[in-house]
Amino acid sequence: MKKNILIIPGDGIGQEVTTWGKQVLEAIAEKFGHEFEFDEALMGHVAIEATGNPLPDETLAKAKASDAILFGAIGHAKYDNDPSAKVRPEQGLLKIRKELGLYANLRPILLFDELLDASSLKPEILKGTDILFFRELTGDVYFGEKYRKEDNSFASDLMNYNRYEVERIAHKAYEAARTRGKKLCSVDKANVLETSRLWRDVVQEIAKQYPDVETEHMFIDNAAMQLVKNPKKFDVVLTANLFGDILTDEASQIAGSMGMLASASIGDGTGFFEPIHGSAHDIAGQNKANPLASILSAALLLDISFGLQEEAKVVTDAVDQALKAGWRTIDIANANTASDKILGTNEMGAEVLK
């Protein structure tokens, strides 16, 4: 198989983890006789520094021309503490999502048995958890009109959804539910928001086409609670952009570590694969970041964008083996487990590569 893969390392630890995702893809190409061509491009803070633009035209053009994209992370504290900054790294990520039509963000929340201890939750609550989130990614208050009064006395963001935007992701989520536990929980705030009432209306409608899937509707405040109380009860969770942002991060923490989880953004064209974790500038450049989420993002890329299930499994198995052998980066190490062997980013990457 011949494919073009664009690597966008982005900001902070994005740089050092993505290099391992890429090396794993190279190893797979060699092992299975595929031809993967790699290119690289800038996005985020690094792109602003280099070009003034968080998503340079060149990056967008390369992205559109590639078969799949492996992305690192975005963001920089400099902008976070400057509420008046007009140009921000995150705009690059939001724009590429919109331009590539990446309307569905899939986040599998997987438990690694070896890491049960790394979670704040009791093992008996956690064990058996296996959730697949479908977070809508190109609508909601993220993309609605923004306004700030000149004298800074008022600001607003429009939260909005079109029916078709809910329909297309609902179909994807129901299709996935069919191949899994046959349960779908749609999360909204329909007791307060008109947008959520439209959302619920559409999901109720589409649910009829999937009578074999059991549908539940839950308010976001309750969902944030139930995830802590009984994460096992969820199978596929379908939700809007903002609620999905919050719930998936909460769920990833529940599962033990941010540093382990990958996500896939799919839609009309090129797929986009990235770790759930952020740019973590506080540990950037210190060889401390966990490269496993980037490596698992590469596995998702092989699976979803190229349909290479066997290759993807080789990668996830390699990650499993490294964990079974006791190898840990600092974020997933357990101080109480004497057998944990702490590695840096590069050593962990090399361990998986073996």
Added chain:
Amino acid sequence: MKKNILIIPGDGIGQEVTTWGKQVLEAIAEKFGHEFEFDEALMGHVAIEATGNPLPDETLAKAKASDAILFGAIGHAKYDNDPSAKVRPEQGLLKIRKELGLYANLRPILLFDELLDASSLKPEILKGTDILFFRELTGDVYFGEKYRKEDNSFASDLMNYNRYEVERIAHKAYEAARTRGKKLCSVDKANVLETSRLWRDVVQEIAKQYPDVETEHMFIDNAAMQLVKNPKKFDVVLTANLFGDILTDEASQIAGSMGMLASASIGDGTGFFEPIHGSAHDIAGQNKANPLASILSAALLLDISFGLQEEAKVVTDAVDQALKAGWRTIDIANANTASDKILGTNEMGAEVLK
């Protein structure tokens, strides 16, 4: 002391738990020689059934005339599953918040040592957690303009804040932080939302007036995660209406039980006190609901609206004693603890009253 207290039981289990909050207030009045006059009024589904209006004028007039309000819960599944319903129970709650100017919702997340086991979190993660949430309550996407296209192809809600709305609650939160751990965490999504950037701008400004309080800004997705990872690190958390709705419910679950936590809504006039839990129609009328959150809401009422700290302490001590004696309602019972003695709503209420 002579005071008028309005009881609004509301929907579902609101009815059966509020009666215990009221009885505790009566007992306190007798013990300490206060004169509490009680009145009662309808709100929510019960008010719609009786009058067609979730907040009848009579209820609002009584509310404005009273010195404090003890409220139960609101909501009914009937409306939740009908996205096109125009009249909804929650409108009553939202309207009374707006009409009484209840802009600050205080939710103390307290751990009861006896209930450590009832949480999904490991005791060592949980122990020592003591958070006070300040959730803004009369702005945000809750009250901005709502719109639904006639053909149901589009819906929107305006998320918005005025500077003064952020200022007044920020002052309250900083003042509280001064009397506690001197730490304040303001939660927003300033990397995406204009509203959040205004929020952060105002909080940064006001922080300068409280140099003795350490300020941190956190994105909502990260906050939802950190609450699970390390709840102890939070002291006062200040956030907007929607984010506060989500985080406080998540935090209450972390603390062990929804059924234990009370909240106070304060602002320009009469204070409003209610359990965090909802109407829970599935267990309504079965003498199963936990009355402790309503009883603790009564304690908050005594403390905050009437300045009766000693009386409030008598109530919280009585709750503590009932727990220490092993009394539990079903929601906070631990199947593994043989010494737990399960009571119904009324028996638990009576136990505290003793």
